[in-house]
Amino acid sequence: MLFFTALLLAAATVQAHYTFPRLVINGVAETKDWTATRRTKNADTKQGIENPTATDIRCYQSANAGAISTVPAGATINYISTQQINHPGPTQYYLAKVPAGASVTSWDGSGAVWFKIKTTMPTVDSNKQMTWPGQNEYKTVNATIPAGTPSGDYLLRVEHIALHLAMQANKAQFYLACSQITITGGGSGSPAPLAAFPGAYKSTDPGILVNLGSIQPSAYQPPGPAVWSG
Numbered sequence: 001m002l003f004f005t006a007l008l009l010a011a012a013t014v015q016a017h018y019t020f021p022r023l024v025i026n027g028v029a030e031t032k033d034w035t036a037t038r039r040t041k042n043a044d045t046k047q048g049i050e051n052p053t054a055t056d057i058r059c060y061q062s063a064n065a066g067a068i069s070t071v072p073a074g075a076t077i078n079y080i081s082t083q084q085i086n087h088p089g090p091t092q093y094y095l096a097k098v099p100a101g102a103s104v105t106s107w108d109g110s111g112a113v114w115f116k117i118k119t120t121m122p123t124v125d126s127n128k129q130m131t132w133p134g135q136n137e138y139k140t141v142n143a144t145i146p147a148g149t150p151s152g153d154y155l156l157r158v159e160h161i162a163l164h165l166a167m168q169a170n171k172a173q174f175y176l177a178c179s180q181i182t183i184t185g186g187g188s189g190s191p192a193p194l195a196a197f198p199g200a201y202k203s204t205d206p207g208i209l210v211n212l213g214s215i216q217p218s219a220y221q222p223p224g225p226a227v228w229s230g
């Protein structure tokens with residue numbers, strides 16, 4: 001099936017890249033960019049990452065953040081996007097618990113510590129076009145911090161993977177950021193499976209090297225571990 005080939009071609013010519021500088025918690029956005037969210041290397045250029053095995057795939061950060069945001073377990077979160085998220089592709093969220101003895105304001109998030117709490121799948125609209133949750137919005141899709149997530153300090157990682165050029169190797173574009181958060185009122189869950197960044201993704205993963213024009217929406221395979229929903 002050939003979905004939305006014309007749309008793909010149109011989107012490929014648009015230079016619309018984006019960053020996620022403000023975390024939104026239960027509908028309330030941070031009042032300034034890069035407050036509890038670590039400033040990313042593309043804060044000015046807005047360029048995505050094309051190599052999913054580079055260290056930058058973890059947080060793409062140029063600096064740690066000064067603040068820590070409090071997020072109740074069960075809260076709804078999303079991010080403000082600096083530009084319209086016009087490219088097709090999934091949005092995913094991950095959490096990593098800060099190890100004992102480390103600080104959320106300086107920990108680098110290395111190791112097999114990340115668990116996924118949200119992914120998105122495409123659907124077909126009334127015009128038989130493949131569409132993605134959150135596509136063309138100026139904010140990322142909502143996710144819920146699982147109620148069973150243990151209380152404590154975490155890095156929260158948001159990512160949108162732009163797949164409009166992903167039929168070529170190393171042409172998927174990763175837009176992401178990490179926020180420093182404290183989860184309160186959490187549960188006693190055991191988040192799993194855990195993955196490392198880099199490590200969770202390969203350039204040849206079927207959700208990264210993919211021609212969206214030649215797959216059924218339901219056949220898309222988001223990269224990375226399964227979602228832990230608490």
Ligand SMILES: [Cu+2]
Pocket residue numbers: 014015016017087162
């Ligand atoms: Cu773009």
